[in-house]
Amino acid sequence: MPAFPRPTSPGVAVSGTAGRRLGAAAAASAALLAGSLALAPGAQAAGGGYVALGDSYSSGVGSGSYISSSGSCERSTLAYPYLWSQAHSPSSFSFEACSGATTSDVLSSQLGTLSSSTSEVSITIGGNDAGFASTMETCVLEGTSSCLSAVSSDENFVNTQLAPKLDAVYSAIKSKAPNAHVVVLDYPHLYEVPGSCLFGIGDTSRTAINGAADDLDSVTAKEAAKYGFTFADVRSAFEGHEICSNDSWLHSTTLPIDESYHPTSAGQADGFLPVFSKDA
Template sequence: MSRTRPARQPLERRHRMLAAGVALAFVALVAGCSSTDDGGEKSGGRTATTDVPTRYVALGDSFTAAPFVPNAVEALGCYRSTGNYPSLVARGLRDAAGNGPATELVDVSCSAADTTHMTKPQTTVLQQRVPPQFEALTPETDLVTIGIGGNDFNVFATLTGRCPQLADRDPKGAPCRESLQRGGRDVLTEAVGRTQKRVRTVIEEVRERSPEARILLVNYPQLTPKKGCDNLMLARGDNAYAREVAERLDQALRRAAEATDAELVDLWSASEGHDICSDDPWVNGPETDFSRALQFHPFAEGQQAAADLVLEKLRS
């Protein structure tokens, strides 16, 4: 397949292509018991230690890539930021190393990625083909962070795209929930159950490729308060439905981490009170700000919070 770059377009137009084309993340995860290890116990195939990693690979979707968080890098349409949490973690690790070996960061996170793009190429919104993210893994890799799952089976895209479109049909009802019932079963909640298996497989395959790596699964931040939020643009009853789907996704990620002995970085709990309707949001609302964040995606504040949690986990 030709790697020739398409004709260049004005930067803002390409940005707007991303805003329209990326599956916009929307999830209000609920708290639960995180899967953590006591200091010194085995986790992810190695003993927990304060040693500074030498090779850090970051895998994930747009909540890891952080599109439009300064400084934005087009990255063939993956739109990774130099201010995303992997970059901040790497800087923190380099500071901790002092005169020791510096941490090498290999960040292959990509907007709109799902678990299938760990082993298969991804075509981005700029129609560029990027390699499978697992190609970054090596036996020498000693730290891996994973942030994935929300785009599988179009869960995020349905909640942020289809559901708001249905709101006008029945503003006080739950038209999205009703449209997603099939034979007494719910399409999205069943999809999340399958996502759990996929994320579990991702973690297991990371361990096969990088057996000495410490593996951290980073969950999604809370976008909305428990009482709902007008910024979601959903019918009144679908606010509760969206939260139900989000709860199941959160549970799925936690169970995947627990089943594989990966360490969970609990960004959801830390982000309570920093939803899109709060006075101090960590995630953008429905309007893309090309100087700060894609709609329904993390601000720099949210990426800093995620980085702090990862570094705290590594110190434990």
């Protein structure tokens, strides 16, 4: 679930291996990726264009190595869409996912590069619509009772209001990219319960937060199925790697604050990427 999002900005298309102005850390990461993510022998390159849509879980917030030109969208060269494009060489790659994006943001600023020649689309969306960012802040700062109340409010929104918002996005994708294979990815559980954390919110709140993720994922799966889209469930991939596990692929409360409760680079490469690659 995206948390503490940055302001959104219009999507920025990134095509293939086009030059990007990266910081020193990003350049070093890209150099390492070049060898490890080359198209493997026998692998088939994607036949058409790939467009990556969605929120911070798809832009790669929390994984570092941000593309400087993406600004507050914080698109990362270590995010699963970028890693997949490097490994499969689609004819074009448009990286539109943006930190803080809601369904309305996807509709207004992320669909411009979709076309009949688009062959692959990925998306994570819905967490920001439900308000999970402010809920996590409440849970961390205000205690169990306030946390459970905030989570309950989010779940009510997800179960009563989110479906038509997802429908609007999925319908637009279907209309603009009728020939594309669309993969809708969901959100992992944030916490291992019980886990090894000695401090922070308690297990009651952690369990409730995980339950809200299940509600969100369930609604997402149902709506994606209406359009014949592939639903890619990452929860099992993150099992044993949640916050409070001994090998977490998710940030807890951290600085910079916008990376809190987002996948690390390992979460992108070892969690999201294999799940997407299996279904792409």
